[in-house]
Amino acid sequence: MTALILGAIVAVAAVVLVSLPFFADSDVIDAPDERAERRLELMDARDRALAALKELEFDHRTGKIDDVDYRRLVGPLRRAAAEALQGIDQQAKE
Amino acid sequence: MADLGRAALVVSFGLALYAACAGTYAALQKRNRLADSARNALVACFGSTIVAAIVLALALVHHDFSFVYVANHTSRDLSTIYALTAFWGGQEGSLLLWLLVLSGYGALVVLLNRKLLRDLIVWVVPIMGTLATFFSFILVAVASPFKTQVPPLDGAGLTPSLQNPYMVAHPPMLYLGYVGLSVPFAFAAAAMISGHTDERWIVATRRWTLTAWMFLGFGQILGAHWAYIEVGWGGYYGWDPVENAALMPWLAATAFLHSVMVQERKGMLRVWNMILVALSFELAVFGDFLTRSGVVNSIHSFAQSPIGGWFLGFVVATSLFSVALILWRLPLLRARTKLESALSREATFLYNNLLFVALCLTILWGVLFPILTSVFLGESRTIGRPYYDFFLRIFGLPLLLLMGIGPLIAWRRSSARALLKTLRWPILAALIAGGGLIAAGAGSSHPGLIAYTFCVFVLTTIVVELVRGTRATGSLLQLVARNRRRYGGYVVHAAVVLFAIGVAGSSAYQTNVERTLKPGQSTRIDGYTVSYKQMQKIPSVSESGRQVEDRAVLALGGRAHGTLDTSLINSSLLGPSHEVGIRTDYLRAQDLYVILSQQNADGSVIFQILVKPLVNLIWLAGFIFLGGSLITLWPDAREQRRLVARLALARG
Numbered sequence: 001m002t003a004l005i006l007g008a009i010v011a012v013a014a015v016v017l018v019s020l021p022f023f024a025d026s027d028v029i030d031a032p033d034e035r036a037e038r039r040l041e042l043m044d045a046r047d048r049a050l051a052a053l054k055e056l057e058f059d060h061r062t063g064k065i066d067d068v069d070y071r072r073l074v075g076p077l078r079r080a081a082a083e084a085l086q087g088i089d090q091q092a093k094e
Numbered sequence: 095m096a097d098l099g100r101a102a103l104v105v106s107f108g109l110a111l112y113a114a115c116a117g118t119y120a121a122l123q124k125r126n127r128l129a130d131s132a133r134n135a136l137v138a139c140f141g142s143t144i145v146a147a148i149v150l151a152l153a154l155v156h157h158d159f160s161f162v163y164v165a166n167h168t169s170r171d172l173s174t175i176y177a178l179t180a181f182w183g184g185q186e187g188s189l190l191l192w193l194l195v196l197s198g199y200g201a202l203v204v205l206l207n208r209k210l211l212r213d214l215i216v217w218v219v220p221i222m223g224t225l226a227t228f229f230s231f232i233l234v235a236v237a238s239p240f241k242t243q244v245p246p247l248d249g250a251g252l253t254p255s256l257q258n259p260y261m262v263a264h265p266p267m268l269y270l271g272y273v274g275l276s277v278p279f280a281f282a283a284a285a286m287i288s289g290h291t292d293e294r295w296i297v298a299t300r301r302w303t304l305t306a307w308m309f310l311g312f313g314q315i316l317g318a319h320w321a322y323i324e325v326g327w328g329g330y331y332g333w334d335p336v337e338n339a340a341l342m343p344w345l346a347a348t349a350f351l352h353s354v355m356v357q358e359r360k361g362m363l364r365v366w367n368m369i370l371v372a373l374s375f376e377l378a379v380f381g382d383f384l385t386r387s388g389v390v391n392s393i394h395s396f397a398q399s400p401i402g403g404w405f406l407g408f409v410v411a412t413s414l415f416s417v418a419l420i421l422w423r424l425p426l427l428r429a430r431t432k433l434e435s436a437l438s439r440e441a442t443f444l445y446n447n448l449l450f451v452a453l454c455l456t457i458l459w460g461v462l463f464p465i466l467t468s469v470f471l472g473e474s475r476t477i478g479r480p481y482y483d484f485f486l487r488i489f490g491l492p493l494l495l496l497m498g499i500g501p502l503i504a505w506r507r508s509s510a511r512a513l514l515k516t517l518r519w520p521i522l523a524a525l526i527a528g529g530g531l532i533a534a535g536a537g538s539s540h541p542g543l544i545a546y547t548f549c550v551f552v553l554t555t556i557v558v559e560l561v562r563g564t565r566a567t568g569s570l571l572q573l574v575a576r577n578r579r580r581y582g583g584y585v586v587h588a589a590v591v592l593f594a595i596g597v598a599g600s601s602a603y604q605t606n607v608e609r610t611l612k613p614g615q616s617t618r619i620d621g622y623t624v625s626y627k628q629m630q631k632i633p634s635v636s637e638s639g640r641q642v643e644d645r646a647v648l649a650l651g652g653r654a655h656g657t658l659d660t661s662l663i664n665s666s667l668l669g670p671s672h673e674v675g676i677r678t679d680y681l682r683a684q685d686l687y688v689i690l691s692q693q694n695a696d697g698s699v700i701f702q703i704l705v706k707p708l709v710n711l712i713w714l715a716g717f718i719f720l721g722g723s724l725i726t727l728w729p730d731a732r733e734q735r736r737l738v739a740r741l742a743l744a745r746g
Contacts, residue, residue: 007101010145014105014138018112021130040292048359052505055359059504062562066512073506 039091046084053077096161099149099240102142106193107230109139113223121216121288129216133204136219139226140197147194150187150239154180159245163187169251176257182265183256185386185401186239191266192382193229195273200226203277203302211298217284225276228408236401254663254671260320267313268340272378274306275343278350279375282368283416286423291364296354301727303354303371307347308723314340315716326672326689328606328704330712333482335390335461339381342454342461346374349450356440359505364427365420366447372416373451377458379409389465435507442500446493453489457482487541491548494594497587498552501559519558524551542602549591549598556584578725585722593715599684599708608691612698616651620705622686623651624658629699641665643673646690646699650677653686660690660701683710 056073059065065073117132119125150163154177159165167180167187182188200222207215233239278299285295317337318330331337350370353363384390387402420427433441460477467475502516527550528543537543560581563573574581609617611626618624625648632643645661660675675688687704694700 003095003098003101006145007098007105010102010142011105014109014135014142017134017138017141018109018131021127021134024127024130026126037290037292040294044293044361048361052359055505058563058566061566062559064502064508064512064516065504066509066515069504069507069509069512 035091039088042084042087042091046081046088049077049081049084053081095149095153095158096240096242099146099153100234100238102146102149103190103230103234103238103240105142106139106146106197107227107234109135109142110197110223110226110230113139114220114227115223117216117220117223121220129219132219132223133208133215136197136204136223136226137201139223139230140194140201143190143194143197143230146233146240147181147190150190151178151181154178157249159247159249160242161239162241162243163239165243165246165249167249167252169249172249172252172257175262176252179256179261180252182269183252183261184239186233186237188265188269189229189233189237189386189401190239191269192273193226193233195266195269196222196229196276197226199274199277199302203280207298211294213288213290214281214284214295214298217287218280221280221283222276225280228404232401232404236404254665255324258320258324260316260324264313264316264320267309267316271306271308271310271313272340272343272381274302274309275347275375275378277302277306278371279416282371283419286368286419286426289423289426291423291426293358293361296357296367300354301729303347303351304723304727307344307351308720308727310340310344310347311723312716312720314344315713315719319713319716322709323674323676326674328674328687328689328702328706330600330709333460333479336381336385338457338461339377339384342457343374343377343381345450345454345457346370346377349447349454350374352443352450353447356443360431360440362429362431362433362440363444363447364429365424368420368423368427370447370451372413372420373454376409376413376416377454379405379412383409384461390461437503437508437510437513439500439503439505439508442496442503446496446500449489449493449496453485453493456485456489490594491541491544494545494548494552494591497590498548498555501584501587502555516558517555520551520554523554524548536603539598539602542598545594545598545602549595552587552591556588559584574725578728578730582722582724582726582728585725586719587722589715589719589722592711592718596683596708596711596715600706600712603707605705606702607704608700608702610694610698610700612696617703618652619686619703621653622705624686624688624701624703625649625651626699626701627657629693629697644690644693645673646701648675648688648701650686653679658686658688660688662690662693678710680710683708683714685709 053074056065056070056077060067060070113132113135116128116135120128120132150161152158153161153164154168155174157164157168157170157172157177163184163186164180167184168177172180180187182191200219203222204215204219207218281295281299281302285291314337317340321327321332322330347370350367353367353370356363357367383402383405386405389402433444435441460481463477464475467473498520499517502520503513524547528547531537531543531546536546560570560573564570567573567576605620607617607619609624611617611624613626613628616623616625627647627649630645630647632645634641634643641663643661643663645659648658648660650656650658654677656677658675658677659673661673663671663673665671672689677686679685684705684707687706689702689704690699691702692700
């Protein structure tokens with residue numbers, strides 16, 4: 001009998017928990033739209049470029065990369081970061 | 095109480111099925127309320143599984159033999175802690191533990207990420223729900239731990255080798271590892287289904303993958319120590335199919351943890367990472383199939399069981415699902431950048447990945463070959479230690495070398511000149527160490543010599559990295575605190591080096607002899623004197639049967655003093671088992687290891703005596719591995735803030 005009561009409590013508690021969200025206001029899933037997707041891509045590109053610049057500086061300071069390679073690599077990375085930042089700004093203005 | 099357990103499992107099954115079906119419909123139709131309801135069902139599934147687990151645990155502790163499972167795996171004389179250990183000592187109980195861990199991970203993941211990664215979570219819920227549906231179905235319909243019977247006077251007992259403190263922690267650790275790999279799999283699948291294949295799923299799952307990987311790795315070390323002190327064959331890893339089943343997903347997950355860094359930094363290897371996540375998960379489920387189906391004969395596997403077919407079907411279905419998803423989303427997953435140089439950090443990650451996967455697939459072939467020849471040719475063939483040892487050297491030694499080179503190469507591009515300049519100290523240290531080892535007589539084993547030389551190389555690179563980084567930032571603490579992921583990784587590398595030294599020392603340089611001794615006779619081995627004093631017969635009777643322990647008492651001299659016991663135990667119910675005698679020399683980190691192999695009619699005894707140099711470094715490596723993993727896992731507030739800010743910005 002105890003087992004039956006405990007089993008019923010477990011089942012009722014589960015049903016209550018599963019039903020609760022149906023009393024919520026909004027029924028729309030808050031997911032990124034196409035514009036937000038593009039923004040996320042730009043932010044990924046920005047973060048990657050900035051992280052790469054940080055790594056490059058650190059590698060240069062710790063001697064893993066020499067001056068010649070550093071100068072060759074730093075330009076494209078700065079450009080990539082700037083392009084991503086510009087893209088984010090431009091999208092914000094639109 | 096069995097009825098309550100059964101009812102709780104039926105509720106778990108219903109909730110998991112609801113989470114899978116309603117969750118899929120909600121994600122497709124973008125229905126928020128239904129998606130939240132499915133999410134709550136997954137959380138409730140964990141709750142009802144906890145109830146089922148408590149019922150079984152109580153039955154085990156109270157020796158309730160009306161439960162068939164309790165009668166089959168415990169006895170009245172079993173202590174409470176080992177009675178609880180029997181929870182995962184049998185097929186049905188361990189399946190329940192699997193469902194408990196799976197639903198627990200599922201509940202935690204969806205609750206922690208419900209707001210931050212809403213678009214992915216709506217798909218994670220039905221995927222985790224589907225996995226939970228499979229396991230709860232098996233527990234309800236095929237292998238229930240709640241079958242009842244007329245209670246016998248006593249149970250069959252737990253195998254003596256499982257009555258060991260390591261068995262309290264080793265299986266749950268492995269389960270936390272195996273099952274934890276479901277989380278990155280669910281997120282990867284969710285990213286592909288939803289089409290949101292940006293880097294968020296990787297950032298969100300990195301710690302879950304690390305957690306699973308840490309448990310799987312540490313669980314294996316615990317298992318190796320258990321085998322070493324309990325199984326009594328003189329080793330710690332026998333390339334047993336079930337042991338390999340834990341190693342394979344760990345290797346694939348290790349490859350993933352490295353290659354994911356390349357994706358985060360350069361947006362490359364996106365398809366490869368999806369393949370690795372799927373491979374890790376599939377290998378974990380395949381390992382479960384191997385353990386449970388009875389297709390392989392192993393000390394670690396459960397008896398022949400009808401659930402093998404179900405698991406095989408599950409492995410095939412989830413593999414097809416993964417392949418179909420990757421093929422469908424190939425255009426989205428293509429890399430936007432290319433490898434700039436073969437001499438760069440990302441290139442070394444690629445080489446390391448190829449070696450990890452090659453080693454993993456070689457082991458998989460070693461496991462599959464006997465099964466396939468048995469099924470298709472009807473022949474019984476085995477693949478032994480020489481096969482695995484050969485490939486471990488072929489792939490493992492280059493991996494060890496790469497572990498030293500990788501951290502010293504710059505991302506994107508490095509010149510040979512800069513690389514040689516950075517590597518000059520590690521190379522010098524390795525050459526000196528190699529020369530010193532040859533002079534000390536360690537050249538008898540070429541793989542051992544190469545492994546030790548590479549280990550010195552790697553350790554020096556770690557020291558060089560720490561010194562240079564400290565010089566650049568001004569403080570070691572600040573250096574580690576700013577990049578816990580990198581320096582925690584170096585601690586793990588140091589643990590792998592210690593592990594390699596322990597493995598090389600205890601296998602390439604061990605002494606292993608067999609001696610037949612009569613009482614009063616002695617033998618000398620590597621500076622130890624072992625004298626056989628006497629044999630003690632210790633009979634005991636319990637309700638679970640009779641048992642006779644033949645205990646040989648040995649006196650030690652030379653490098654060690656005192657006495658050492660080793661036993662052969664014959665149980666009327668559970669058969670013969672060994673208790674080995676181990677004397678640890680902490681200064682040399684080596685063990686004197688004695689096994690009572692056989693008793694002869696003339697009163698003499700055959701002893702197998704081993705001296706295993708540096709073996710204790712393996713266990714030490716396990717704890718350092720755990721420490722390094724925890725440093726890497728430590729929450730990074732900046733990373734979390736970045737993720738939150740990025741999502742907020744994306745929403746405008």
